[in-house]
Amino acid sequence: MQQIFNFIFKNSNRILFLLLLGISLSLTIQSHSFHRSKIISSANFLSGGVYEKVNNLNEYLNLKTQNDALALENAKLKSLLFNSEDTTAVRKLDSLKGVKLEDIIVSKVIHNSYNVYENYLTLNSGELQGVKTDMGVVNSLGIIGIIENTSPKYATVISILNKRTQINAKIKKSNHFGSLNWNGKSTGFVQLTDLPRLALIKIGDTIVTGGQSVIFPENINIGTIAKIYRDTQTNFYTLDIKLFNDMTNLGHVYIIKSKDRDEITNLEKREKDE
Amino acid sequence: MNSTLLVNIFRFILLLAIQIIIFNNMNFLGYISPFPYILFIILYPVNGNKSGLVAASFLLGIIMDLFSNSGGTHATACLVLAYFRPSIFKFAFGLSYEYQTIKLNDVLTPQRFSFILLSVVIHHFTLFLLEAFQLSYILDTLLTTLLSTVFTIIICIIIIYLIKPNKR
Structure with a gap:
């Protein structure tokens, strides 16, 4: 028993560090998983x-x-x-x-x-x-x-x-839909993935929210097509979308x-x- | 209650306030932001209570997380820096650092600079690594670490010079 106490006293700094590291790492990992109730958030x-x-x-x-x-x-x-x-x-x-x-x-x-x-x-x-x-x-x-x-x-x-955002979006003129995510590179552009190759698209076409989303009503503006990537492996397009919104302002x-x-x-x- | 404790509490609050109100809104070139709030950990007295530093760093980080919606990334980075601070001291000032009277907020010598540089690099690398949380972003992480480190160090040195007590 004495030895246990001695051990704890001797390594109190390390034990405190590991304990707090465990708490903060679990908070970090939890914040990266999708569905969760966030403890540390600025809504307080x-x-x-x-x-x-x-x-x-x-x-x-x-x-x-x-x-x-x-x-x-x-x-x-x-x-x-x-x-x-x-x-x-x-x-x-x-x-x-x-x-x-x-x-x-x-x-x-x-x-x-x-x-x-x-x-x-x-x-x-x-x-x-x-x-x-x-x-x-x-x-x-x-x-x-x-x-x-x-x-x-x-x-x-x-x-x-x-x-982590995934929003259903479609081409305004043709109803082909894909999902909207962000690759973390530029604040002016987001990416539309999983758009079927059948869709007829050209640079400058408008992208709006799709009808599959229960969060947004249909046909809310998102942005225009800025760049088209053709993937030879799959039957889908990946598009760079220039946002109408300036997200920094x-x-x-x-x-x-x-x-x-x-x-x-x-x-x-x-x-x-x- | 001695004056060191009071100075540290004052520093804790002041640095956090400056960080949240001013430096968090500084997005140089879109993604480079300085984090001079870690000056609290850097300037903590050399022979001060180590467990106290670890606990205070955790608190510092978790408050930063509260304000920047980042889960526990700042807390982890601050903890890692606080825990490895004695080793960085040993590396920068030589083995017998505890018997010397090291004052960090003084004229910038190579030892002091290397200590600040190492501390900032360790903190920023941990922070950005946990923020990206994917190894495929490692190049971006290294680039942001590098650029933000330069930015943070410049601001840290400016702050140190500004608050330097000119007794002599």
């Missing part, structure tokens, strides 16, 4: 609060670009308003077909990362505003990401600039509630069970 009152304060300051420096973007969006909305034939027709939010205004939560990005392989955003609305995990996040230009974690007042978003965003999501997932689950 401490980091969320600090980021909100810092963002308030940063906003002053960005006022000009934000104003320009808002003015542009205003001009677009005005042109829609003045050119529409009947103002009593069904309300539409720009290009988000099939989404009612009640299903949109307007929020603001208070922290944005884009320099690592797994990037996350922090938003300043949370459960109190009705934000839940797996809701889609878009802005006026295109998609941004998917809600990952929520706290009462804040939420983290897994950005499309993240190695994000302000206000829209969170989309999908009402059909529960219904669809329940249906598919029942299908599998049988």
Whole structure:
């Protein structure tokens, strides 16, 4: 017994190190696995609060670009308003077909990362505003990401600039679909993989979200084709997509509630069970 | 409560605040960011409590992780640096470093520089390796380590010169 205590006292530093190393490594490994509830995330009152304060300051420096973007969006909305034939027709939010205004939560990005392989955003609305995990996040230009974690007042978003993101996307004109991921190289480009060789594509074609996704409504803009890679081994294309969004400069965003999501997932689950 | 402890607590909070508010938003060329918060581990007193350093480094790293959504990568990198710090000291200053009075925040000698360089390289390599978490990204990891190391060292030396106590 004495020897055990002696051993512990003698190696207390090493034991402490190994113990803490075990904790931190398990946190790291857990953060790299796909489906998980993240313990260490910026959706908590401490980091969320600090980021909100810092963002308030940063906003002053960005006022000009934000104003320009808002003015542009205003001009677009005005042109829609003045050119529409009947103002009593069904309300539409720009290009988000099939989404009612009640299903949109307007929020603001208070922290944005884009320099690592797994990037996350922090938003300043949370459960109190009705934000839940797996809701889609878009802005006026295109998609941004998917809600990952929520706290009462804040939420983290897994950005499309993240190695773990997989979003169903299709060619706007032909309905051929593939899956959207990121290879971690450039913040302006994402990759569309598994697109069948049958699809007729050329550089400059528009890519939009596909109908298979239960998170995003169909036909939300993503980007244009910038480069086409032909793989001789398989029957699929890999494309470089130039994003419409500048992911390094994000302000206000829209969170989309999908009402059909529960219904669809329940249906598919029942299908599998049988 | 002695003054060393107070200075260290002050340094811990100040460096973390600077890191989170200023340096985390610095993305030079898109992917190079400096991490001068590890100055806390580098400047910790040579003959200070080793277990205290290991525990404090873990806390430092986990707070960084909280703010950058990175799981436990910063915590692991800080722990590794804190644990191997005595060995780096031995390598940079010679065997009898414990009996010398080493002051790191002083004029930059080759020994001091090699100590800072080694510490930063070890920390950054662990950090970026765990961040990528795939061996196929090893070349990218090495490149980011190299570039970020240069950037971090420049900022560390500037900070050391700025806070150097000029008593003499």
